[in-house]
Amino acid sequence: MSLLDYFRTSKPNTASLAKERLQILVAHERSSRNQPSYLPDLQKELLDVIRKYVNVSQDAITVHFDQDGNQETLEVNIVLPEDR
């Protein structure tokens, strides 16, 4: 490392990195905060009903809630086992 390099290398600005990470994280956590509180129960009951007919695992069902302006979408995704 030459003497010139020594003066050129500035320390990385970790504060701006922190800000960027926080902005993404906080935005994500705020969006899930507004989910209706019945989602976990809904997921559990749906799983029970499906299990009456098909043997699926705990993580085979995902319930996703989205809010976009006035429109609310509830997306239920069930992965059935390959061998029936």
Added chain:
Amino acid sequence: MARIIVVTSGKGGVGKTTTSAAIAMGLAKRGHKTAVIDFDVGLRNLDLIMGCERRVVYDLVNVINNEATLNQALIKDKRCENLFILPASQTRDKDALSTEGIERILEELSKEFRYIVCDSPAGIERGATLAMYFADDAFVVTNPEVSSVRDSDRMLGILASKSRRAEKGEEPIKEYLLLTRYSPERVKLGEMLSVDDVQEILSLHLLGVIPESKSVLSASNSGTPVILDEESDAGQAYADIIARYLGENRPHRFIEEKKTGLFSKIFGGK
């Protein structure tokens, strides 16, 4: 009718108890009759910071369980006649707190006091949620550091959904940001989140910035709320916060790096 202030943060060690002690003393010194309640059942420390640890006879849980009256449990501050401290229990656990019990205590205090400061424990368990449940104002104590900012945002979510005002559909709790342990020098070097960064992320009204200061440890060593150290930067910062909260217009201080003169550069100022 009293105004109920909760001092909260989510994360531990950011300065909730220091802040509770300072603002309670600050409000009392301004002539307002003030009570400060420690909600950290099992890990009480407000008594120590206030310097009244040897005068604790009854505590919050005793009053809830009707084992003592409120007047028996309240400790009158020896420095300011307008200030009273209600300590937490050291021997019970957080489940000893009941919503009804706290409501009754706050109602009784409201008849006599102008301000009630609730010192919340860290975390989001019973003590913390009860400390904020009945609040009118929330002082969100935050350090310019990622985990503290994240936890503060989480607390804002709880304030907005799980408080009495939220459940009753009343006007929401007024939320204020108190940025503590701030170091303008490190912000300038790009090592620390700036006050603008934190405000942008949390979008909160800034009540004040408390600089990282040796006087805070000295104050807790001696059991004196730091606001009584009028010479210190932290003490002055808390005095500003009280003034702003009471509606006075005070420009923000301690955000810019201190200008060190040649004299103090050579001889080492404080």
